[in-house]
Amino acid sequence: MKKPSSAGLKNNRIKFIIGGGLFLVAVILMVISATKATSEFFMTVKEVLEAEDDLQGQNLRVSGAVIGDSIAYDAKTGELRFVIAHIPADKDLVKGDSGLSEVLHQAVNDPNNPRLDVYHRGSPPDMLRDEAQAILTGTLNPEGVFIAEELLLKCPSKYEEALPDPVEH
Amino acid sequence: MLSVFGYLALALAFLLAVFGLMAALFGVILKEPAWIKSARSALLLIFLLVTISLVVLLLLLAGLRFELGYVYSVTSRDMPLYMRLTALWGGQSGSLLFWSWLLAGFSLFFGLRKWRQENDILAWALVVVFFTLGFFLMINVFFESPFERLWQMPDGSRILSLLSPSGAWLLTPADGQGLNPLLRHPGMIWHPPVLYLGFIGFIIPFALAVGSLAVGRRDRRWLEIARPWILITWVFLSLGLVLGMRWAYDVLGWGGYWGWDPVEVAALLPWLSATALLHTQILQERRDSFKRWNYALVVLTFVLVIFGTFITRSGVLSSVHTFAGSSIWLPMLIYTAVLVLVSLGLLVYRWRDLRAEYEPEFGFNKETLVLFTNMVLLSILVICLLGVIYPLLSELLTNTQITVGPAWYKRITGPLFIVLVLLAGVCPLAVWSGTNLLRLKKRVWIVLLLSALVPLLTWLLGEVRNIVVLASLWLVGFSILVMLADYLQQAIAAQRKHGGHIISALWAPVRRNLRRYGGVLVHLGIILMTIGIIGIEGLQQEVQTNLAIGEQVELSGFIFKFESLEHSEDAGRLITEAVLTISRDGKPRGALYPRREIFTNMGLAITHPGLKSNLAEDLYAILIDWQPDSQDQGAFSIYYNPLVSWLWIGAAVLTFGAILAVLPEKPRKTR
Numbered sequence: 114m115k116k117p118s119s120a121g122l123k124n125n126r127i128k129f130i131i132g133g134g135l136f137l138v139a140v141i142l143m144v145i146s147a148t149k150a151t152s153e154f155f156m157t158v159k160e161v162l163e164a165e166d167d168l169q170g171q172n173l174r175v176s177g178a179v180i181g182d183s184i185a186y187d188a189k190t191g192e193l194r195f196v197i198a199h200i201p202a203d204k205d206l207v208k209g210d211s212g213l214s215e216v217l218h219q220a221v222n223d224p225n226n227p228r229l230d231v232y233h234r235g236s237p238p239d240m241l242r243d244e245a246q247a248i249l250t251g252t253l254n255p256e257g258v259f260i261a262e263e264l265l266l267k268c269p270s271k272y273e274e275a276l277p278d279p280v281e282h
Numbered sequence: 283m284l285s286v287f288g289y290l291a292l293a294l295a296f297l298l299a300v301f302g303l304m305a306a307l308f309g310v311i312l313k314e315p316a317w318i319k320s321a322r323s324a325l326l327l328i329f330l331l332v333t334i335s336l337v338v339l340l341l342l343l344a345g346l347r348f349e350l351g352y353v354y355s356v357t358s359r360d361m362p363l364y365m366r367l368t369a370l371w372g373g374q375s376g377s378l379l380f381w382s383w384l385l386a387g388f389s390l391f392f393g394l395r396k397w398r399q400e401n402d403i404l405a406w407a408l409v410v411v412f413f414t415l416g417f418f419l420m421i422n423v424f425f426e427s428p429f430e431r432l433w434q435m436p437d438g439s440r441i442l443s444l445l446s447p448s449g450a451w452l453l454t455p456a457d458g459q460g461l462n463p464l465l466r467h468p469g470m471i472w473h474p475p476v477l478y479l480g481f482i483g484f485i486i487p488f489a490l491a492v493g494s495l496a497v498g499r500r501d502r503r504w505l506e507i508a509r510p511w512i513l514i515t516w517v518f519l520s521l522g523l524v525l526g527m528r529w530a531y532d533v534l535g536w537g538g539y540w541g542w543d544p545v546e547v548a549a550l551l552p553w554l555s556a557t558a559l560l561h562t563q564i565l566q567e568r569r570d571s572f573k574r575w576n577y578a579l580v581v582l583t584f585v586l587v588i589f590g591t592f593i594t595r596s597g598v599l600s601s602v603h604t605f606a607g608s609s610i611w612l613p614m615l616i617y618t619a620v621l622v623l624v625s626l627g628l629l630v631y632r633w634r635d636l637r638a639e640y641e642p643e644f645g646f647n648k649e650t651l652v653l654f655t656n657m658v659l660l661s662i663l664v665i666c667l668l669g670v671i672y673p674l675l676s677e678l679l680t681n682t683q684i685t686v687g688p689a690w691y692k693r694i695t696g697p698l699f700i701v702l703v704l705l706a707g708v709c710p711l712a713v714w715s716g717t718n719l720l721r722l723k724k725r726v727w728i729v730l731l732l733s734a735l736v737p738l739l740t741w742l743l744g745e746v747r748n749i750v751v752l753a754s755l756w757l758v759g760f761s762i763l764v765m766l767a768d769y770l771q772q773a774i775a776a777q778r779k780h781g782g783h784i785i786s787a788l789w790a791p792v793r794r795n796l797r798r799y800g801g802v803l804v805h806l807g808i809i810l811m812t813i814g815i816i817g818i819e820g821l822q823q824e825v826q827t828n829l830a831i832g833e834q835v836e837l838s839g840f841i842f843k844f845e846s847l848e849h850s851e852d853a854g855r856l857i858t859e860a861v862l863t864i865s866r867d868g869k870p871r872g873a874l875y876p877r878r879e880i881f882t883n884m885g886l887a888i889t890h891p892g893l894k895s896n897l898a899e900d901l902y903a904i905l906i907d908w909q910p911d912s913q914d915q916g917a918f919s920i921y922y923n924p925l926v927s928w929l930w931i932g933a934a935v936l937t938f939g940a941i942l943a944v945l946p947e948k949p950r951k952t953r
Binding site (some may be wrong): 122125126129133136139143146147148150151152153154155156163174188189191202233236237239240245250254265270 | 488641643644650653654657658661665672673682684686687688689690693694697698826827829886888889890904906916917920925
């Protein structure tokens, strides 16, 4: 294998750097445009209600506790409506499961807690039920109803950490 | 008492791992082979002990010993035996024990191999292996033990503890909570263990890399030993990801296979860096270049494996996979920090020794293409990483959490994946070194034109008008044809040279170069998988409707008629199953049986889609059935998913190719 001259080597390197650089610029531009078009603000129900007017058209992600009695699904039209209650942002939550289920329970049962109406075109997910944590993606309409494109649900207390009631010993 | 026995075996294994770490360290520092030997023997004992502990846990799971907190949380009386056993990885502490067992198995396998002149690398690698083994066993013993039992305290509280706290009595619940219904699926038997294998296997290449750096060797011996490990682990990782897709497709019931969930993305990250490594390791092997790069990629891959486990287990991110919030994030963080600091520190320390002997020339040659492939793979990796940490990052910078979803990922990585397919397609056209020499020469135009038939026919017959889909299909057709043409050219040349039957001529190039054709098959597998992905991403059609019995709906030329709705009860589940018959142009085409199962004791329902699949398309129906009181009404989501089968077929081809590539070859003349 013959070694290229040092000038040729430099030239060669410059080609690699230019080629790679162009590619990287293209990727960065794609990231920026996609972020502008699709990124979502993660907010609590309270924050959404406070800034309602400024949020029109903005992609949002809202987390809240599902109020079971409010769930209504119209199978004829495929429209789902329910209400979520405010829960504090993740960072302020008590770590661990029992903490979260407690927070969800309180959020649902406190009538003074801010609430947000949710509308979703599509079927209700399996885990949509009372005191589940809903993480919704979508936008706010002018009437202040949250139009959810996507629903993610978590039911924390069910599987782990919850110790059983005594049965026999 | 069985549980205490299982715990003791585990604790003993941990102590032995600490001993092994010490012994290996003494061995390499004092250059005493006896210590190394004793450390290697410890691997056997550790594996035996962890196996005992694992068997004990399996017995407890099978025997429904609900006094154990873990057994209580993941099994119940209505679960069949196989599911009780696979509940081993249904929860956090069990899956961590399983993880350690696999790790001990890999380590043993590594320790048992014949050690020849590369003793020095292997001895240091042993230190790394023991460090990792010791760490995970420590997690099992001190942080996440599956052997803790439930105790009722005198003050009425209930706690989890291995041994009886004073004054407490043992609680034995009559039934357990049972495994999360979403995990009660045959796909869940395979997805986690295969993925784990695809994660853990990278410990060996990583250990070898650190070993080689520690000794200060400049050659590529470590990579030669590591290559089969990298390849096999990579196959497991690929299969693990695909099985996860299959499970999502069959169980999660949204008609998709990949949701860009943070944990999915986290499992994709090591796959991307390992794929990059598989490509640049060839450059080191052939050209003795990219030494630093390969070290860096091995370290990156293993760190991403640990990162993947960390974010699955620690509850840092919200995802369908995340187990409950956990106490293990701090030790995981410390362990990862040590790994990164030591391995990158060594790399920097040896930086000057690892100068490349050769620089690739810019142009249309394999070196440049491999480099470009690396850039694309690593760009996708960085983008995925950015997507995962974006919420945390934005919160730090702007005080508002900003998240990115599937749309974001698809928009950026979609074009990059297409570039990868293009690269895989043109790669056989390029030669090693040199520039602008097309192997197929002018014939490439024939291939280009022939492959244009694929989008053309799709446009005419399939009435597809989506330009991106058509262009992607052209690319796919082109890539496959290039591979085929290149292969046929080799076969014809072989027949001209050696004569013989045409069949043996077809096999000859493969037999002589298993590695190369294994690689070609892996690429073919990826391209076939791309066909499935194009089908579901670009051509999926969906209808959501409410039908009464006897009513029908049309989707993509198929008529779906709602025939009946049946209710039954089985092992704690209320099952509602709908029958949808399919017809097209008046001819019957079978039926779909979408189902809903309600787990009465949990108040949870899961959907089982009805699925009918062939090479051309999948018909996929979900029964929504929101109002169970309406006996003759059903709400359905019906999907038409073209070409999805190729996703699974491609995965099989990829596996087969990788097995070929890893088979021992007849020794080749060295260059």
